[in-house]
Amino acid sequence: MTTYGFLGLGIMGGPMAANLVRAGFDVTVWNRNPAKCAPLVALGARQASSPAEVCAACDITIAMLADPAAAREVCFGANGVLEGIGGGRGYIDMSTVDDETSTAIGAAVTARGGRFLEAPVSGTKKPAEDGTLIILAAGDQSLFTDAGPAFAALGKKCLHLGEVGQGARMKLVVNMIMGQMMTALGEGMALGRNCGLDGGQLLEVLDAGAMANPMFKGKGQMLLSGEFPTSFPLKHMQKDLRLAVELGDRLGQPLHGAATANESFKRARAAGHADEDFAAVFRVLE
Numbered sequence: 001m002t003t004y005g006f007l008g009l010g011i012m013g014g015p016m017a018a019n020l021v022r023a024g025f026d027v028t029v030w031n032r033n034p035a036k037c038a039p040l041v042a043l044g045a046r047q048a049s050s051p052a053e054v055c056a057a058c059d060i061t062i063a064m065l066a067d068p069a070a071a072r073e074v075c076f077g078a079n080g081v082l083e084g085i086g087g088g089r090g091y092i093d094m095s096t097v098d099d100e101t102s103t104a105i106g107a108a109v110t111a112r113g114g115r116f117l118e119a120p121v122s123g124t125k126k127p128a129e130d131g132t133l134i135i136l137a138a139g140d141q142s143l144f145t146d147a148g149p150a151f152a153a154l155g156k157k158c159l160h161l162g163e164v165g166q167g168a169r170m171k172l173v174v175n176m177i178m179g180q181m182m183t184a185l186g187e188g189m190a191l192g193r194n195c196g197l198d199g200g201q202l203l204e205v206l207d208a209g210a211m212a213n214p215m216f217k218g219k220g221q222m223l224l225s226g227e228f229p230t231s232f233p234l235k236h237m238q239k240d241l242r243l244a245v246e247l248g249d250r251l252g253q254p255l256h257g258a259a260t261a262n263e264s265f266k267r268a269r270a271a272g273h274a275d276e277d278f279a280a281v282f283r284v285l286e
């Protein structure tokens with residue numbers, strides 16, 4: 001039976017690794033802060049002391065890390081992925097990173113004799129817990145096939161988008177749209193309230209018409225309550241907008257809306273809302 005490693009047990013990685021254990025897979029976990037391994041070990045996972053140890057021991061290792069810097073450090077750093085990968089074993093990076101980072105990691109893993117797939121996800125904390133993520137994979141086709149049973153435990157939909165880089169690009173485009181939807185809702189709520197409208201009725205009107213969507217429904221309630229319990233940290237959305245704007249810059253593609261949304265998220269991050277849910281961008285819009 002295929003053995004799995006899991007690197008990065010944050011908001012997303014913790015429940016994803018737990019779903020693999022619950023699905024009956026043999027799972028070995030590692031996290032920079034080792035305390036986060038304890039709930040997984042209690043479920044039946046093994047704990048390793050470095051990414052290298054995980055990659056050497058497991059047929060397929062999955063990573064879910066904060067950002068490009070974290071993904072590079074875990075791959076290229078001391079006792080990192082490259083020191084354990086090889087022999088056709090697989091490495092699947094599910095973190096949201098830029099295409100250049102993913103391509104560099106993929107090339108290094110392949111050069112060491114490993115197989116590489118990028119597989120960022122749409123869906124947040126609850127879908128991670130429920131195993132209903134949307135997996136945006138790209139890269140080694142044989143690894144995509146081999147990891148199919150694990151993807152089935154993690155997600156409700158799984159696409160193979162082509163060469164490494166296409167998964168990262170799809171994820172950044174999707175989140176670029178989502179970030180702008182969030183600032184659009186926040187500005188609408190701010191203007192509506194300032195001109196005397198009822199916020200709940202604004203959400204009711206939106207939900208009844210062509211703009212109805214689950215995100216406005218869920219995040220709209222956060223705007224009404226003024227509470228922003230974290231599913232998707234604001235700092236990560238700002239990172240994604242930054243990476244999307246950089247991608248547009250490389251391609252000479254104007255991204256006026258994304259650049260403006262990025263500035264709002266930067267302000268919110270600087271104002272102390274980095275670890276709140278990304279809906280807390282409302283704080284700097286209201």
Ligand SMILES: NC(=O)C1=CN([C@@H]2O[C@H](COP(=O)(O)OP(=O)(O)OC[C@H]3O[C@@H](n4cnc5c(N)ncnc54)[C@H](OP(=O)(O)O)[C@@H]3O)[C@@H](O)[C@H]2O)C=CC1
Binds near residue numbers: 010011067070236237
């Ligand atoms: N939350 C969400 O709704 C979604 C998030 N994503 C993406 O998934 C990824 C993870 O997100 P999420 O779980 O929310 O984030 P968290 O901030 O909760 O977790 C980040 C993880 O990265 C680890 N990490 C950070 N820096 C380093 C480093 N330098 N070296 C090693 N490990 C490091 C953290 O380790 P430690 O515990 O030690 O700090 C932690 O395990 C991000 O790329 C995010 O954009 C994608 C879809 C939805």
Ligand SMILES: O=CCCC(=O)O
Binds near residue numbers: 123124175
């Ligand atoms: O990257 C985070 C995306 C959150 C979501 O898709 O709901």
